[in-house]
Amino acid sequence: MDGRLARVILLALCLALGGCSSWLAQRIGKEVAVPPELNIPHQSKLQCIDGHCVTLWRWPPEAQLGDFEMNVIVNGRPNIDVARWPQSALEYNERPVALIVPGYGQHPLMAMLYAAWLGHLGFETWVMDGPSQGRPFDFGLSHAKAALPWLTQKQGEGQAVLLVEISMGAVAVAEMAPSLGPQVRLMTVAPMGDFEQALVAGRGLGPWYQSLMPESQLRLAARKLMANQLEVNGQARLEQLAVPTLNLYLEQDPLAPVPVAPPRRAERRLQLAGLPHLLAAGYPWPAIRDEAEPWLREQFHLAKPEMSVSESQP
Numbered sequence: 001m002d003g004r005l006a007r008v009i010l011l012a013l014c015l016a017l018g019g020c021s022s023w024l025a026q027r028i029g030k031e032v033a034v035p036p037e038l039n040i041p042h043q044s045k046l047q048c049i050d051g052h053c054v055t056l057w058r059w060p061p062e063a064q065l066g067d068f069e070m071n072v073i074v075n076g077r078p079n080i081d082v083a084r085w086p087q088s089a090l091e092y093n094e095r096p097v098a099l100i101v102p103g104y105g106q107h108p109l110m111a112m113l114y115a116a117w118l119g120h121l122g123f124e125t126w127v128m129d130g131p132s133q134g135r136p137f138d139f140g141l142s143h144a145k146a147a148l149p150w151l152t153q154k155q156g157e158g159q160a161v162l163l164v165e166i167s168m169g170a171v172a173v174a175e176m177a178p179s180l181g182p183q184v185r186l187m188t189v190a191p192m193g194d195f196e197q198a199l200v201a202g203r204g205l206g207p208w209y210q211s212l213m214p215e216s217q218l219r220l221a222a223r224k225l226m227a228n229q230l231e232v233n234g235q236a237r238l239e240q241l242a243v244p245t246l247n248l249y250l251e252q253d254p255l256a257p258v259p260v261a262p263p264r265r266a267e268r269r270l271q272l273a274g275l276p277h278l279l280a281a282g283y284p285w286p287a288i289r290d291e292a293e294p295w296l297r298e299q300f301h302l303a304k305p306e307m308s309v310s311e312s313q314p
Contacts, residue, residue, distance in 0.1 A: 043058045098161075103169050106130050111130075188247045248272055249269065250276070
């Protein structure tokens with residue numbers, strides 16, 4: 001079927017059912033289930049406040065990643081990395097805590113490879129439910145409020161805290177960080193900018209129906225999901241924070257364009273070449289690790305881990 005004809009038919013069906021934007025908003029806000037092919041070791045706990053619960057997924061203390069191969073072909077180009085990440089020798093109660101917030105459409109288990117890497121560096125690593133888990137869809141803001149008491153308890157027990165966000169996870173991280181004080185550290189991977197702009201710019205990366213929709217309907221759907229908020233801009237929210245931050249942007253990323261404003265004083269901003277948005281969201285490729293590890297060791301006074309092996313092919 002011709003693409004233009006398919007678009008016309010889909011639009012006609014939506015209008016017959018009462019408009020595209022409401023249907024689109026429901027589809028975009030749909031909860032993501034556990035991918036059946038994922039068999040990753042993990043433990044989990046439920047954290048609740050005011051009737052809202054969030055699941056925290058832990059990379060187990062005894063788990064380690066040995067001779068793991070990531071092999072992904074994007075646009076006909078292979079991206080290969082072979083990594084071996086044994087657990088850190090640090091005692092578990094001596095480790096700083098890393099909480100990873102995944103992006104839109106990403107189940108927490110899909111971020112466990114980030115958790116394995118950070119566990120190898122010496123962190124006690126957890127992954128929080130992302131914006132595509134739970135109801136109602138609110139960009140992860142309710143999850144952030146539910147997880148915050150657990151994080152402040154960790155701080156009270158003397159553990160340093162690292163917040164790691166991926167894409168849309170920027171919104172939840174920016175919600176939690178102010179309550180954790182100047183001691184918290186942030187690391188971002190392709191932090192989402194304006195949600196409405198990202199939805200329109202990235203429609204070719206989304207499901208088939210999203211790429212066929214008129215831009216006007218996508219914008220209306222975005223506004224329905226934002227409800228009473230004037231805008232949802234992850235980058236703008238992060239810019240309000242005054243804590244040390246490592247921001248890792250990607251070249252030519254329509255979902256998370258590099259901000260025009262210069263980096264703030266506490267921010268280290270880098271732009272990585274050769275990594276598409278979706279590729280960086282699911283795995284800490286060497287380009288990410290090479291920039292992040294020295295910064296993390298400096299901020300958290302971590303020794304360089306032994307027996308770390310990585311062989312990559314761009």
